[in-house]
Amino acid sequence: MTHLSLRGLTKLYPGADKPAIDNLNIEVESGSLVALLGPSGCGKTTTMKMIAGLLKPSGGDILFDDTSILQIPPEKRGAVMVFQNYLLFPYMTVAQNVGYGLKMRKTDQATIDRRVDEMLELVKLPGMGARKPKELSGGQQQRIALARALIVNPNLLLLDEPLSNLDAHLRFEMRDLIREIQKSMGITTIFVTHDQEEAAVLADRIALILNGTLQQYDTPMALYHQPTSREIAQFFGGVNFLQGRQDGGVFTCDLGQFDVPRANGPGDGVLTIRPEDITIAEADGPNTVSGTVASHIYVGTHSRLKVRVGEAMFDVIADASAIQTYGDGQPIRLAFPPQKLWVLPPGGTE
Amino acid sequence: MDWEKIRIPLMLAPTMLIITVLFFGSLGYGLLQSFGYNPAIGTTEMSLEAYRSVLFSAEVAPVFWPGLWLSLWVAFASTFISAAIAIGVALLLRRTFVGKKLAVFFFQLNLPIPHLVIAVGMLMLFSQSGLVSRILGEMGIVTSPRDFPPLTQDAYGIGIILAYLWKEVAFFGIIVLAILQSLGEDYESVAQSLGANRWQRFRTVTLPLIMPGLMSASIIVFAFTFGTYEVPRILGVQHPKMLPVLALDFFLNPDLNARAEGMALSMIIAVIVFALVFVYMWITARTVRKA
Numbered sequence: 164m165t166h167l168s169l170r171g172l173t174k175l176y177p178g179a180d181k182p183a184i185d186n187l188n189i190e191v192e193s194g195s196l197v198a199l200l201g202p203s204g205c206g207k208t209t210t211m212k213m214i215a216g217l218l219k220p221s222g223g224d225i226l227f228d229d230t231s232i233l234q235i236p237p238e239k240r241g242a243v244m245v246f247q248n249y250l251l252f253p254y255m256t257v258a259q260n261v262g263y264g265l266k267m268r269k270t271d272q273a274t275i276d277r278r279v280d281e282m283l284e285l286v287k288l289p290g291m292g293a294r295k296p297k298e299l300s301g302g303q304q305q306r307i308a309l310a311r312a313l314i315v316n317p318n319l320l321l322l323d324e325p326l327s328n329l330d331a332h333l334r335f336e337m338r339d340l341i342r343e344i345q346k347s348m349g350i351t352t353i354f355v356t357h358d359q360e361e362a363a364v365l366a367d368r369i370a371l372i373l374n375g376t377l378q379q380y381d382t383p384m385a386l387y388h389q390p391t392s393r394e395i396a397q398f399f400g401g402v403n404f405l406q407g408r409q410d411g412g413v414f415t416c417d418l419g420q421f422d423v424p425r426a427n428g429p430g431d432g433v434l435t436i437r438p439e440d441i442t443i444a445e446a447d448g449p450n451t452v453s454g455t456v457a458s459h460i461y462v463g464t465h466s467r468l469k470v471r472v473g474e475a476m477f478d479v480i481a482d483a484s485a486i487q488t489y490g491d492g493q494p495i496r497l498a499f500p501p502q503k504l505w506v507l508p509p510g511g512t513e
Numbered sequence: 514m515d516w517e518k519i520r521i522p523l524m525l526a527p528t529m530l531i532i533t534v535l536f537f538g539s540l541g542y543g544l545l546q547s548f549g550y551n552p553a554i555g556t557t558e559m560s561l562e563a564y565r566s567v568l569f570s571a572e573v574a575p576v577f578w579p580g581l582w583l584s585l586w587v588a589f590a591s592t593f594i595s596a597a598i599a600i601g602v603a604l605l606l607r608r609t610f611v612g613k614k615l616a617v618f619f620f621q622l623n624l625p626i627p628h629l630v631i632a633v634g635m636l637m638l639f640s641q642s643g644l645v646s647r648i649l650g651e652m653g654i655v656t657s658p659r660d661f662p663p664l665t666q667d668a669y670g671i672g673i674i675l676a677y678l679w680k681e682v683a684f685f686g687i688i689v690l691a692i693l694q695s696l697g698e699d700y701e702s703v704a705q706s707l708g709a710n711r712w713q714r715f716r717t718v719t720l721p722l723i724m725p726g727l728m729s730a731s732i733i734v735f736a737f738t739f740g741t742y743e744v745p746r747i748l749g750v751q752h753p754k755m756l757p758v759l760a761l762d763f764f765l766n767p768d769l770n771a772r773a774e775g776m777a778l779s780m781i782i783a784v785i786v787f788a789l790v791f792v793y794m795w796i797t798a799r800t801v802r803k804a
Contacts, residue, residue, distance in 0.1 A: 177609075212702075215702075215706050216705075216706075217702050217705065217706070237702075237705045237706055238705050238706070238707075238708050238709060238710055239708070240706075241708075242706060243706045243707055244702065244703065244706045246699055246702075246703060248699075250699050250700055250703045252700065252717075252718065252721070254721045254722075263704070263707055263709075263717075264707035264708050267704070267707060267708045267709040267710075267713050267717075268708055311707065312707070315707060315708060321706075
């Protein structure tokens, strides 16, 4: 189990006018799984390749258990990457692919054979050793790629969008398998993804990176419910924003006053509430507003409503039966539970 | 009738006809001549006499066998060394560096130059009376042309091999470079992160991945260097002669009776090339499987 520290990690590609990754600082606890989350091109894979040693940082340091590994060549770091497109060696059998790392370490063949069998059991593909990669499905290939990485007992497991080439059903299966194996083996794991749900389900902590800069590094729940900026809140899906001013436990805006859970100092702010946290109220009361339904969509498990309150438009996720009561133009009363409200500093883009 | 199904075969038919008539026609006629069938001089009875003469007679066998070994040596050495140099250069050219485009341009520059020109160039540069020898003479490093090592028109075919290297390294290189660029470096990165050092990565990843393309190119180069005439004619010696030169000598002999031996030699060249290509493919495929 390895503790990973990224200290001021920066990568500026030759000819680029801004760094692909800029002054990244992250501490990854031993045995934990951290997701590097962000849209395509934000610097996630660059970060991972620097950790693996496949790219040289322009600045900063990478430490395994408080020891810099920048001078250690990639093949000796024990940071094994699993790529998005599996990259199984097509001319080798599954068993040869899985045993590759041990063979490179000149491990005796009997041990390799035994460990390969163990790994195939672990990824739930026993007896597949004699097959060629082209005879496997995408999901099976990804499992073999995982087994190939795990067989060398890596210090650090680096997973680069390992689920993005799989269809929905396989993605869920593989996601569970990764989590199960990671927990049972206790390998410190970095997981790159652009899918916030995947990151939230898998990771102990998420490092959200936008435009090469770390925005927030926290638990999935904190990122979802207590984002530190409007951009972060928006990255995790539809959020309702209200400009206003907070003073103590009260937030005042055009729609009135709302009780908020944390008593920040007085100042301008942006009140946020997620669509699924808004409830439909039967009567007026604290933290309620009245409006009319602008549109509604039935999506099976729930209904999506757009509700106009004064000049503001709110996205609301209600239970599926709400669609029968609240048609377009119907009056509706919304309640904002205080414990679900979160006040952001002012600013940010709409 | 479903015209759609026969449309492509019909469109290919004229080309296939030309190939069939020219290739199999000439091969068939050559085979008949090697069996002694030559109506032009009134011989229509067929036998294996020309083959016996080439392989065992006191007149032809002493020039055939040394010629065969020389041809095999030149073809193997040219193919293997060209491929090895080309892989090394392609691995360097794949990297990003200042002046890469210029380097790639120079590397491929001699591709369109005919083998004949390369052979003459070799002679002018590296023969004992060539430019390099003269410059070294002017500098006092060699005192006479005889002191300069015989790099052309030598019994070991060094000049011929050098001429082929000059030309075929670029041919191999362009193929290997294209394969490497299309593959990218991810496979090697995986191997590296799994603990493979530089040599292990080359042996277990790069080489097996480029091998199919390399194998095809090797077959072409081997067949060409084994069977071509002009370079060994210019850069070779009177004895031993490479088989294609020998075959043409027989073919051009004013005595039309010698033509059967020339054709027998040509057929032997063809059979050897086919056999060696088959063995080469088998060995390479086996090596790739074992890697």
